Amino acid sequence: MDEKNHYSISELASMLEISPSTIRFYEEKKLIDPERTSGNQRIYTRKDRARLKLILRGKRFGFSLDEIAEIIGLADVEVNEVSQIEKSLAYTDKRIAEIRARRSELDLLETDMIAMKDNLVKRLEEISAGQNEV
Amino acid sequence: MDEKNHYSISELASMLEISPSTIRFYEEKKLIDPERTSGNQRIYTRKDRARLKLILRGKRFGFSLDEIAEIIGLADVEVNEVSQIEKSLAYTDKRIAEIRARRSELDLLETDMIAMKDNLVKRLEEISAGQNEV
DNA sequence: AATAAAGTTAAAGTTAACTTTAACTATATA
DNA sequence: TATATAGTTAAAGTTAACTTTAACTTTATT
Missing domain, CATH: 1.20.5 (Single alpha-helices involved in coiled-coils or other helix-helix interfaces)
Structure with a gap:
């Protein structure tokens, strides 16, 4: 039970070896939707990180972000x-x-x-x- | 021993479900290099077709055309x-x-x-x- | 408390991978 | 043999997926 449960955008970015702006871009594309601090900064949970990993994995298999959004959407169906x-x-x-x-x-x-x-x-x-x- | 051994660009395109211009584009990118008829039209061999299939397969696994060119280049090393x-x-x-x-x-x-x-x-x-x- | 480091948004810029267009040539069909 | 169909090139246009920039705010460090 070690490992952090919350990450800043740059922490997460370096974990996943992508840039913070890529993460913001995915948010713009509705692939993720992180919480915010009182000061409006993004906070990412382990769940967000898992989702980002899924996005990157999908990409590695040639899926477009639109396709990935569809796939991910399934988990979100309210x-x-x-x-x-x-x-x-x-x-x-x-x-x-x-x-x-x-x-x-x-x-x-x-x-x-x-x-x-x-x-x-x-x-x-x-x-x-x-x-x-x- | 049926199946054709030579294809025109549009024949090959419809076999692979891509457009003729995509095939020309791959040629421009040095991924293929088909023979020409006396009238300068492209003729594709089975080998060309196999190569194109490899290109498309690579793409489905998220490889860029540059990476695919590198991989394919290995077969060409003179x-x-x-x-x-x-x-x-x-x-x-x-x-x-x-x-x-x-x-x-x-x-x-x-x-x-x-x-x-x-x-x-x-x-x-x-x-x-x-x-x-x- | 000051200042550096990190974060925020909106907008513009970039690149890869095609696609479209235009003007022309070759080939197949009536 | 005419004409429709298919092919050719070069150049411009498009789209997805980022990246960069600029002007500003928040958080961490001295």
């Missing part, structure tokens, strides 16, 4: 309308399926990279073989 | 200098490690999405339970 929740549920299912598809794509990408590597290794071997023939 | 090949080899290893890191990130993303889903399911259950109490 609505208690069954139809709305069911709609969100269908959406999460679609996204989960997408993530699984990404995993097989990642396999393909890895295969391509390994093929490139093998190619380079082979080339090295050929060179040293040629060397011997001289 | 150089037979051992030191250069060794450098490229180190680079592929780094990228392969990165891909493996991405896989664990993908797991985290999936976990997050599943948590959201469970949350929605729970919410639905609460509503129908509440319903019964009325």
Whole structure:
């Protein structure tokens, strides 16, 4: 039970290796909504930090901020309308399926990279073989 | 042994669900370099198509075109200098490690999405339970 | 209490990745 | 062979995702 529970914008920024203005930009885009101190400065909770990590993770997988906003929005649904929740549920299912598809794509990408590597290794071997023939 | 071996720009574009101008743009960025007909029109081989697929795949994983160019460049290295090949080899290893890191990130993303889903399911259950109490 | 460091907003600026446009050429079809 | 369809280049335009700037306020340090 160590670790802080609240962070200033620059603390959080350096933890996540992004700039404070990026964090403000995400707020402008409604991806986060931190509390404020009496003096109007932003305070971030662990939950805010988790959300930012999710945003950055989504980005690393090529999702746009708009898509990420949609995904995150699911956690925020205040609505208690069954139809709305069911709609969100269908959406999460679609996204989960997408993530699984990404995993097989990642396999393909890895295969391509390994093929490139093998190619380079082979080339090295050929060179040293040629060397011997001289 | 069916399937075509050569494609026009619009054929390839529709196969990959991108626009011809995107393909031309990638050429301008030196990511591909197709042959030309006598009348100067571009002809794409299966190899070109594979390369384009790799580009699109890289993009889906959040790589920039510059990074993709670097990765693709490895396949193009004409150089037979051992030191250069060794450098490229180190680079592929780094990228392969990165891909493996991405896989664990993908797991985290999936976990997050599943948590959201469970949350929605729970919410639905609460509503129908509440319903019964009325 | 003074001053430096960090935070605030609004607006303008930047860059990557395309897309559109315009003016022209090549190829396929009636 | 005419004409529609597809392709070509160069240049300008667009959008998402930030970054920078400027003028000001709050908080921390001496």
